[in-house]
Amino acid sequence: MKIWIFAEISRRRLSQVALELISCGRGLTADAQVTAVLLGHGLDGAIRDAAAAGAAQIIVADHPLLENYDDCRYEAILTNLVRKYNPDILLGGATAIGRALLPRCAVKLHTGLTADCTQLTIEPETGLLLQTRPAFGGNLFATIKTAEYRPQMATVRPQVMKITPFTMVKEPEIIRVTPSEDELRGSFDWLDFIPKAESDSDLRNAKVIVTAGYGCGGPDGVKLVRDFAAAVGATLAASRPVVDAGWLPYACQVGQTGTTVQPDIYVAIGISGAIQHWVGMGNAKKIIAVNKDPDCFMMQQADVAVQADLFSLLPAAISKLQK
Ligand SMILES: Cc1cc2nc3c(=O)[nH]c(=O)nc-3n(C[C@H](O)[C@H](O)[C@H](O)COP(=O)(O)OP(=O)(O)OC[C@H]3O[C@@H](n4cnc5c(N)ncnc54)[C@H](O)[C@@H]3O)c2cc1C
Structure with missing residues (x-):
């Protein structure tokens, strides 16, 4: 074939x-x-x-x-x-x-x-x-x-x-193959190439991603996830409701209408695992989920499922990592 x-x-x-x-x-x-x-x-x-x-x-x-x-x-x-x-x-x-x-x-x-x-x-x-x-x-x-x-x-x-x-x-x-004159007839004149500035939300190439879900409940919860991501040297990402609420920019969004990622480690914090999110990250090599609900799809699929309230777990984890 x-x-x-x-x-x-x-x-x-x-x-x-x-x-x-x-x-x-x-x-x-x-x-x-x-x-x-x-x-x-x-x-x-x-x-x-x-x-x-x-x-x-x-x-x-x-x-x-x-x-x-x-x-x-x-x-x-x-x-x-x-x-x-x-x-x-x-x-x-x-x-x-x-x-x-x-x-x-x-x-x-x-x-x-x-x-x-x-x-x-x-x-x-x-x-x-x-x-x-x-x-x-x-x-x-x-x-x-x-x-x-x-x-x-x-x-x-x-x-x-x-x-x-x-x-x-x-x-x-x-x-x-040598293209013919006809094939090389172009459609526009090339002026310049200006590369996009690399940013910390360049999710595609990130090896470790920590993602804030709607379970964060607002900017304070997202800040905890951001601090945790910084403490472990990970790239910060978001589920769509977090972006829709304006807590993080669209460049952070993972999923069907955001970026598809394939990191070595994907940490989903307060994310239920809707199919539109899953199609953007389900190929991660290892998935760690933090969620209050042990029965949600993300917890069921994760390699490591941590049943916890993010507002208790993350401050303790961050202070331990910073010591
Ligand atoms: C056409 C279309 C395209 C879409 N594209 C995307 C996309 O690209 N990306 C995307 O992400 N979604 C997308 N969605 C939305 C998707 O369907 C889900 O609504 C969304 O993924 C849910 O996000 P979430 O898991 O963060 O929120 P929720 O589904 O609300 O889940 C929140 C989770 O947080 C947990 N939680 C709550 N409080 C705490 C706490 N204190 N501690 C720990 N856990 C807690 C809850 O148990 C729950 O599991 C799309 C939908 C449509 C229709």
Whole structure:
């Protein structure tokens, strides 16, 4: 089965979501042949990344005019490659670029696309890609198939797929393509690139996250969680009601309508574990829950469940940690 990954580049290296998707592609089926498609400039490092992640084949279009993302150029090249090689499946990250590019390609290729998937599997009887994503405001999960058209296309949210270890036994095949003049006709002039300032609420890369839930009851409770996060060197996050109440900014929100995270340790304080929160953090390696209610979903799912009132537990924990 030919599984293609549009492997997004970030600062000339493969983006995290591309690594996740290559790993996901490898695990989809026993006969998976994963191809990473790299568009950009100065791609030697990214080619090495794709090979190390487990791509069996790497298609590279390396050109100065592809250094920065351009809807028209990228769409023309990717669409023509798909027409030439006919992959069964084409996946990309549900990032700003993936969300712009893949729907354009789906329209040109006259096929379906499921956006923002949180799970991908292969249906054993038919070999079709089962594309699962939250639907109806996150109240249920829909599984969608593209039965008639090819390729089967989906975007996948960063951090939802786990990277599995890979040992290279054979060097990948590398196919270099030279984009035509037509394909390189761009849609805008590039002026400048201004990187976003790193902030302490850069949740995606955080290894330890401490999250304040609505059980905090107000800014005083959130301050306790903030002090606890600082004492253990963790990044502070929030559930949606905490953000809606204005106790923490949106940049802190974890969940379906916030950021998806995959830290080593996720400490959920005063959080019930609604599905819309869970889809944003359920892949954390270890989950520690602090809650008064031992029966709530978060406490039931946690690796360590601490039944306690946060207003008693946290001051004691903070003073112990500060000694
Ligand atoms: C379309 C849609 C999108 C959504 N997107 C998101 C999203 O991105 N992220 C998100 O988080 N939610 C999202 N939600 C909201 C979600 O459905 C839940 O309402 C929300 O996650 C609940 O947040 P919570 O667990 O902090 O609050 P609650 O569900 O109110 O839970 C509070 C918890 O605190 C505990 N508690 C109370 N007092 C204490 C105390 N003193 N000490 C210890 N524990 C205490 C309670 O036992 C309870 O378990 C979305 C909803 C919809 C419909």
